[in-house]
Amino acid sequence: MGAKEGFIQFKRETPVSRDPSERINDYREIYKPFSEEKLNHQAARCMDCGVPFCHNGCPLGNVIPEFNDAVYNQEWGQAIDILRSTNNFPEFTGRICPAPCEASCVLGINKDPVAIELIEKSIAEKAYELGLIKANPPKERTGKRVAVVGSGPAGLAAADQLNQAGHEVTLFEKDAKVGGLLRYGIPDFKLEKWVIDRRIALMEEEGVIFSPNTEVGKSIKADEILNQFDAVVLSTGAAQPRSLNIQGDKYKGVHFAMEFLGKQNRVIGGEMAENPISAQGKHVIIIGGGDTGSDCIGTSNRHGAASITQLELLPKPPKQRTVLNPWPEWPMTLKTSSSHEEGAERIFSILTKKFTGNEAGEVTGLTLVDIEWKEKGGRMAFEEIPGTERTLPCDLAFIAIGYLGPAQNGLLQAFGVETMENSLPKSKNYQSTNPKVFLAGDMRRGQSLVVWAISEGREAAVKVDEYLMGSSSLPQKDSSFFEVEEQIAG
Numbered sequence: 001m002g003a004k005e006g007f008i009q010f011k012r013e014t015p016v017s018r019d020p021s022e023r024i025n026d027y028r029e030i031y032k033p034f035s036e037e038k039l040n041h042q043a044a045r046c047m048d049c050g051v052p053f054c055h056n057g058c059p060l061g062n063v064i065p066e067f068n069d070a071v072y073n074q075e076w077g078q079a080i081d082i083l084r085s086t087n088n089f090p091e092f093t094g095r096i097c098p099a100p101c102e103a104s105c106v107l108g109i110n111k112d113p114v115a116i117e118l119i120e121k122s123i124a125e126k127a128y129e130l131g132l133i134k135a136n137p138p139k140e141r142t143g144k145r146v147a148v149v150g151s152g153p154a155g156l157a158a159a160d161q162l163n164q165a166g167h168e169v170t171l172f173e174k175d176a177k178v179g180g181l182l183r184y185g186i187p188d189f190k191l192e193k194w195v196i197d198r199r200i201a202l203m204e205e206e207g208v209i210f211s212p213n214t215e216v217g218k219s220i221k222a223d224e225i226l227n228q229f230d231a232v233v234l235s236t237g238a239a240q241p242r243s244l245n246i247q248g249d250k251y252k253g254v255h256f257a258m259e260f261l262g263k264q265n266r267v268i269g270g271e272m273a274e275n276p277i278s279a280q281g282k283h284v285i286i287i288g289g290g291d292t293g294s295d296c297i298g299t300s301n302r303h304g305a306a307s308i309t310q311l312e313l314l315p316k317p318p319k320q321r322t323v324l325n326p327w328p329e330w331p332m333t334l335k336t337s338s339s340h341e342e343g344a345e346r347i348f349s350i351l352t353k354k355f356t357g358n359e360a361g362e363v364t365g366l367t368l369v370d371i372e373w374k375e376k377g378g379r380m381a382f383e384e385i386p387g388t389e390r391t392l393p394c395d396l397a398f399i400a401i402g403y404l405g406p407a408q409n410g411l412l413q414a415f416g417v418e419t420m421e422n423s424l425p426k427s428k429n430y431q432s433t434n435p436k437v438f439l440a441g442d443m444r445r446g447q448s449l450v451v452w453a454i455s456e457g458r459e460a461a462v463k464v465d466e467y468l469m470g471s472s473s474l475p476q477k478d479s480s481f482f483e484v485e486e487q488i489a490g
């Protein structure tokens with residue numbers, strides 16, 4: 001533990017963001033630099049708890065009190081070694097993780113939690129600056145070949161681990177550039193893409209073979225992959241969006257969120273000249289109150305939308321935890337993202353009834369009704385509030401109500417992987433019903449988070465390594481995590 005009374009002496013402080021009126025003119029990250037002295041104070045707030053709940057809250061099992069201590073003592077080499085031992089890509093999670101570790105930080109019981117995510121990002125960036133993160137190819141090769149299909153955080157983590165174990169890893173990606181939703185989903189104002197490129201360059205230097213523009217199942221058949229490689233990891237994400245299924249949802253101007261966000265990232269990355277979906281001067285309605293919806297707000301504001309409204313079926317959450325949602329549970333409180341700060345109206349407890357349109361087939365409005373949530377037979381159900389039906393002007397609508405599971409394109413079947421009723425593939429300890437094929441990330445667990453995808457990639461890599469070599473010396477989480485995993489996989 002660094003400073004004995006740091007948590008009394010210093011308040012939580014995180015980087016100031018650029019003014020919303022300024023930052024909506026560009027797509028760069030929104031935070032201003034944070035001094036090392038201030039960071040030292042933040043690390044000093046860690047109490048080095050005997051039972052560090054933060055550590056348990058992190059899906060990767062990040063060893064948080066230890067790296068906080070190293071940062072306090074300015075031992076950057078030690079800090080990055082500790083962080084790298086559990087997390088392949090702290091430069092990603094340090095920027096875009098919702099930080100479940102902070103939600104379970106003991107200090108959060110009656111004070112603001114330790115700024116763990118900021119400390120993580122700072123360790124990663126300082127380590128790059130000092131040249132502490134450099135290519136470290138494996139000393140020996142095993143002669144085994146592994147194909148990883150899908151280059152999101154799950155595939156990248158699996159490839160990184162398996163390469164470190166000495167296997168020859170080829171990572172296939174259908175898109176032009178690797179990164180999955182890090183590249184084509186999460187907006188640049190949350191994660192600038194040079195951060196991904198920097199990591200990919202390192203992995204290439206370490207020996208990972210990247211094959212972009214290669215859709216497995218089309219450019220190369222599943223059988224060829226199975227014949228050419230000793231093991232396969234499928235990490236193709238959960239790309240099947242949930243539909244709204246209301247009248248008028250086929251009008252021009254009604255889109256799934258990812259159609260808009262993915263194209264915007266391609267424009268910024270120089271792959272497209274302009275986004276064919278423009279929010280400029282339009283009344284934008286976003287259906288879905290989650291993070292993807294929030295990303296649509298940030299992007300629509302940058303386009304210069306006339307108005308932005310975000311709709312959420314569920315009631316407005318409280319500002320503070322309630323007695324039914326105590327620490328260290330994930331706080332079910334109102335989240336105000338940086339995109340919300342930039343301007344949007346948020347409406348809760350609202351049901352979408354139908355889109356209206358004009359003769360040209362373009363959307364012009366969205367009819368809504370307020371709802372009331374009540375407990376019925378032990379379950380929460382909603383009722384429409386009579387007399388509240390109204391139609392809002394709408395020139396552009398984004399549906400952001402989640403994902404159902406992997407794309408239904410026959411890929412799993414081609415690899416001989418059986419699925420469950422909910423369309424997710426069956427798996428046991430990351431191994432599919434085809435023993436040679438392993439699964440990781442959103443395609444296995446359903447729509448989730450980057451931190452979980454990295455964790456899945458790492459754990460799947462252990463199982464692949466064991467399958468190929470009989471045992472594995474790759475690091476893995478303790479077995480109690482697997483019990484939870486099995487429950488998820490069903």
Ligand SMILES: Cc1cc2nc3c(=O)[nH]c(=O)nc-3n(C[C@H](O)[C@H](O)[C@H](O)COP(=O)(O)OP(=O)(O)OC[C@H]3O[C@@H](n4cnc5c(N)ncnc54)[C@H](O)[C@@H]3O)c2cc1C
Pocket residue numbers: 096097098149150151152153154155172173174175179180181182185186187190214215216217235236237238258261291292295411440441442443447448449450451453
């Ligand atoms: C808009 C948006 C914003 C988000 N923001 C955050 C956030 O701020 N923080 C957070 O933690 N999480 C966020 N998430 C969730 C997070 O991005 C995902 O949980 C995570 O990326 C899942 O990783 P993955 O590797 O499993 O899959 P993905 O990232 O989806 O990657 C799958 C990859 O597989 C490729 N692929 C698919 N089929 C094939 C094929 N047949 N052949 C070759 N390649 C194929 C795809 O092109 C893709 O590149 C966000 C999600 C979205 C949609």
Ligand code: SF4
Pocket residue numbers: 045046047048049052053054055064065068104105106107114116
């Ligand atoms: S729970 Fe919070 S205070 Fe305790 S060790 Fe973890 S980061 Fe430090």
